[in-house]
Amino acid sequence: MTSTNLAYFSNGAIYASLVIFTIAFFAHAVEVSWSIKNVEVSDKTEFDFSKTERAGRIGTAMMILGFIVLGVAVLTRGLSAHRVPWGNMYEFSITGALMLTAAYLFAFAKYKVRWLGLPVSICVLLTLGTAITVLYRPSAPLVPALKSPWLAIHVLAAIISGGVFLVANLVAATFLLMERYELRGGRPQWAKRIPSLDTLDQLSYRLIAFVFPLWTFAIIAGAIWAESAWGKYWGWDPKETWAFITWVAYAAYLHARVTVGWRGRRAAWLCIFAGSTFLFNYVYINIWGTGLHTYSGL
């Protein structure tokens, strides 16, 4: 296949994955909403989740299929330009969506967190949708500054970290929602299969503890690259600054948890705050910021 064909193929695969993730979204939505409906009809206090099991399974299957198709899309995008597919914000976004799905599937395999499927599929759809409509740029070779093996290392580490941060944020947000329900007299039926507050709390901590060294590595790899590209390993470029702020926020989160013993609501809010500094860096600094990291292609 020629480069142009590969690029078209990649675009097609993106649209296909968009359809698949939409199905996953509906499957997970049915899984959640059908539970509520059934409660009203049957008027049971203990709800039998087996009725929505099939929708849940379809959701998971679609997430896996979506992951594969999106993976192919990212791969062919890279092949079409003979490089790693991280040259502009469109490419960061589709890879980011892929990594978010990967983080979810990893957490699913390890901790059986199918309830996360709904928020994750919404996030993936939003990311892919924005990528296609706002951020799309035709496949092109890299500018000289990006021609370095560190592109693959630094950006991949940053994107994986971003995906896991986002999942941790979703877990923390779920924690806050569930806690609110419980304080107001108990969870609604649909939320009963979501794990206990304690498990949610632990899960978001574990995700962050797992990915914090990777994020540290992403920053250090960036510094090593900056040293060879710009002559300075740290220059307080806006993107660097916000990466540092995110790092500080997660470091504070880990300290607050491990040393001071923060749990539950306060830890969840700190987690969400730290995650939002990452999102701010990705969206605001990329699009409206100035500095040396201006490769968004916008």
Next chain:
Amino acid sequence: MRENQNQNQNQNQNQNQKRSEPLDIGLLGLLRWGWRQLTSMRTALILLMLLGVAAIPGSLFPQRNQNPQKVDSLFTTDPTLAKWMDRFHLFNVYASPWFSAIYLLLFISLIGCVLPRTFHHLKAIGKRPPLTPRNLNRMEGYRIVDSDRIVALGVAKKWLKRNRFRVRVERNSISAEKGYARESGNLLFHLSLILILIGVALGSLFGMKGEAIVNVGDRFINTPTSYDNITFGKFQGQGSLAPFSLTVTNFVATYDPTTSEPSNYVLTTKIANPIGTSSKQIVIRVNHPWTIGSTKVYLQANGYSPVVTVRDKAGNISFQGPVIFLPQDANLSSLGAIKVPDMTPQIGFIASFIPTAGSSVARGIFSTYPEVLDPRLVLSAWQGNLGLDSGTPQSVYSLDTSKMSKIGLKALTLGSTYDFGAGSITFDGWKSWVNLQIVDDPGKMYALYGALLAILGLLISLFTRQRRIWVKVGNDVEIAGLAKNGIPGLEEELTALTRALQDVQEINGNKGEST
């Protein structure tokens, strides 16, 4: 004596006395109190968060060292606001006293926190695990195991040793601990942060950084006067520059024809190091600087220098050569000034160099491609006083027209000449220039080692589980454990130990039956 004073003074003063009571502990006590506050975990955490918050303004306001033009334009559009922002160092956040104060306090706090812990940890490594608590049933995973009381301790010791626990055997109990590496990694991480800071400090105190624009064909000699701008660290002598000379022999930029974006820059140089020795051909590219010791030479930017000849009325050459122009957009429309002080009255040109000309009604002549395919030199000619003798330094890229009058406007194609009355100017050709950035940072290796050790420490500390297990033999065989920070996995270990202890019971039981 103070009591006497108090009796003479009124109530209000008495209250003041009470309020300043901490002073009574003496200066030493106050210092000790302050040190304890500073090195407490709480203060360290607050300082850490504060450092994050303090970094924000530098990313939102233009910084002098990154974007001086934007700072200058703010001073012209809103001088009062800019002046006030400057007073709070908002254009130079990362070198400001308040930012420095936060990170210095943080690192003092860190050192005060980490060093004692390191000594404590080093001592603890040599020590045995703490004694078994009296009441095991208050601990996690407490259970009574059905096992042989006589051999239980031996079996448990063997199992714990096999699983690399540190074991302390007492008369009727075992105390075992595992996961000291957690604290080791934790301390390694924090000590590495200090190493990074030392590297940063060394770099800023003993380093140098400078930039120079060099035309293709010209030679750059590494002395302070060759630079367009150069800054030295506080303790870096000016004579310590690496003694090399660099001749720019060729520069090739290639562009993507559809997007006009650059795809490759190759700078070919001849470098003599030290000056006077035979020179070697060295290729410098973006991401591939030339390294000599701790000094590196980077290819940072590039542009065009149009070559012109200016003649007076008699046809004598008043000025000839390439003039460096600064690129204005992605298609390298470049702006500059050509100054001819040797003519009377003096002549100056504000000019733009268009590498590949296109034109439209709305925009006039503009560049459509960054490579030189169909160049134009658009000139506006000025006559009068260039102001070069006024004493105030002026930019070589712009013309001070306050004492000049405009005498003409012309767009030149390659090789053509414009007669402006008092003389003529010919557009002879162009040269490329490159902006070399030369950096000496003797501290960066320390920062790098610090960073790598920090990751190592982080991985060790976040992925090591620290826990204790106790086995006690009294009337029953009891076991229990304690996992630091409630990290899961202890339960599985206790179950495995239980099984090991029960197996002995079964074997012994079987033996008993057979004999």
